[in-house]
Amino acid sequence: MDVLVAENIYGGYGDSVVIQGVSIKLGKGEIVALVGPNGSGKSTLIKTIYGVARLFKGRVLFEGQDVTGLPPEAKTRIGMSYVPQTNNIFPDLTVQENLEMGAYIIDDPDKIADRMELVFSIFPDLKAFRDRLAGALSGGQRQMLAVARALMTEPKVMFLDEPTAGLAPKIAIGLLKTLIKIREETNIPMLLVEQHARRALELADRGYVLVSGRIAVEGRGEEILSRRDLQELFLGIQRR
Amino acid sequence: MVPTLAYTVFRAIIDGLLEGSLYALMGFGLTIVFRVTRVANFAHAEYVTYGAYAAYVAMVAWGLGLVPAAIVAALVVAGVALASDELVFKPLWRRGSTPLHFLVASIGVGLVLRFSLQAVAASVPGYLNIRLPEFPSTLAIIGGKVAINVVHALAPLLALGTTAALHVLFTRTKLGKAMRATASNPTLARISGINVIMVRRVTWIIGGLLAGLSGFIISYYIQANPEVGWNFLLWMFAAAIAGGFTFYGTIIAGIILGVVGQVAIILAGYYLGVTTAYKPAIALVIMVLVLLFRPEGIIRIQSLGLRRRA
Numbered sequence: 001m002d003v004l005v006a007e008n009i010y011g012g013y014g015d016s017v018v019i020q021g022v023s024i025k026l027g028k029g030e031i032v033a034l035v036g037p038n039g040s041g042k043s044t045l046i047k048t049i050y051g052v053a054r055l056f057k058g059r060v061l062f063e064g065q066d067v068t069g070l071p072p073e074a075k076t077r078i079g080m081s082y083v084p085q086t087n088n089i090f091p092d093l094t095v096q097e098n099l100e101m102g103a104y105i106i107d108d109p110d111k112i113a114d115r116m117e118l119v120f121s122i123f124p125d126l127k128a129f130r131d132r133l134a135g136a137l138s139g140g141q142r143q144m145l146a147v148a149r150a151l152m153t154e155p156k157v158m159f160l161d162e163p164t165a166g167l168a169p170k171i172a173i174g175l176l177k178t179l180i181k182i183r184e185e186t187n188i189p190m191l192l193v194e195q196h197a198r199r200a201l202e203l204a205d206r207g208y209v210l211v212s213g214r215i216a217v218e219g220r221g222e223e224i225l226s227r228r229d230l231q232e233l234f235l236g237i238q239r240r
Numbered sequence: 241m242v243p244t245l246a247y248t249v250f251r252a253i254i255d256g257l258l259e260g261s262l263y264a265l266m267g268f269g270l271t272i273v274f275r276v277t278r279v280a281n282f283a284h285a286e287y288v289t290y291g292a293y294a295a296y297v298a299m300v301a302w303g304l305g306l307v308p309a310a311i312v313a314a315l316v317v318a319g320v321a322l323a324s325d326e327l328v329f330k331p332l333w334r335r336g337s338t339p340l341h342f343l344v345a346s347i348g349v350g351l352v353l354r355f356s357l358q359a360v361a362a363s364v365p366g367y368l369n370i371r372l373p374e375f376p377s378t379l380a381i382i383g384g385k386v387a388i389n390v391v392h393a394l395a396p397l398l399a400l401g402t403t404a405a406l407h408v409l410f411t412r413t414k415l416g417k418a419m420r421a422t423a424s425n426p427t428l429a430r431i432s433g434i435n436v437i438m439v440r441r442v443t444w445i446i447g448g449l450l451a452g453l454s455g456f457i458i459s460y461y462i463q464a465n466p467e468v469g470w471n472f473l474l475w476m477f478a479a480a481i482a483g484g485f486t487f488y489g490t491i492i493a494g495i496i497l498g499v500v501g502q503v504a505i506i507l508a509g510y511y512l513g514v515t516t517a518y519k520p521a522i523a524l525v526i527m528v529l530v531l532l533f534r535p536e537g538i539i540r541i542q543s544l545g546l547r548r549r550a
Contacts, residue, residue, distance in 0.1 A: 071430070073434065076432060077433050084431065092424040093420060093424060100414070101429070101432050104418060149432070
């Protein structure tokens, strides 16, 4: 059974419909990449599914349960998790407090401590900075913290909106490798929005190419990458 | 012999500490509400007035003592603050209003609160100008000239105690951290599953409690009328702005503003013959200077000692 199914989603902001009838799904333990040119609606699609942007039409099923109308906080409480592209940490809180707030919905302090140990084992850098204000972290550390915060709830599915945005290539690749490690350790399915299509499709199991608010192509990562027509048309990858 | 001016300045510092503590208590309410809800709340001034009147009614009409009257003032105003959010600001927020809408709405809320109080106060004999029936007793007289009374000690102690209590709340409790998280990044707070509605309510209640206590102190110290809070509005905004709308910055800026404002107007009176009626101009000048040259605030202290030892 698919963990997450979004059917025929129309979404956007105010009165403007950005996403025009998109259907995607996410299976157990799958990493699915959502790629496409700037302004194609990748972020908006995630926001619409999560209830941050406006949903005009469509249905969202999580573990077979209809969660279409639920506000973001309720989605988090039932096991979904979302890393926004920007403003994805609490800058005025310490690293540790950021993680505690990530675990806000958990009441058992022992469980929170366990979760924090797991997160620190994945991101050892954060442990060293646990008492530092998050606003003082470097770009790469911030993104780690953003992912770490989203992991604290023991989510059953994770949406990541361009976690590598603005990072140096080396750091970006390191973070993507960490995502694979997280998947191996926790088997959490992830929907990953990425600006850098090649990187994302190489590591993902499947991919969707979004163009002007519609799915243009879907398939396995290598499949999409191997289609020469798509490379130039949708992904902006230069032919070597 | 110590010159008279020295005593005058000393007197101004003592009074300034008292007033500054009030600015701190009031400004903090303004700051916490603004940070969590984006409401720059002009009605906060009226909450202070309601605190003064609630304390007066508790003592005169119900025959309560000072301490119960203070508690009544705090609770009544917490209720008023919560009600203004539930009835006005929260519904606006749900409709997607911007901070500008909130600001204009808060002026409206303030007008409604002020003039309905005025109407009631005018209809009851003796309620247009009030002062708590118990006068603060004198603690000490310095140099036979400067009397220090209970309120001079009470206001700073209350400000200190409140700061300590808030510090514990913000750094040691899940609720307090959730409030800081919501102030820091409201959208992410929701995404993290934080009950932002509950955080919002607690925020208004805390702002109201502090405004109510401030009102109580004012009517204990000086004569109050339905405009008393309004007269403090500039000062509380000046404290919040100079503090960059940071929690601790506002408190410290409030106390400094109190002392600087009082000393400045006394010296201006001494040397230039300026009357104390011009004192609000000092707040205005400070506010304009800060907004012109340091719009992010002079004293930005978000997290005093928040970094815990590992």
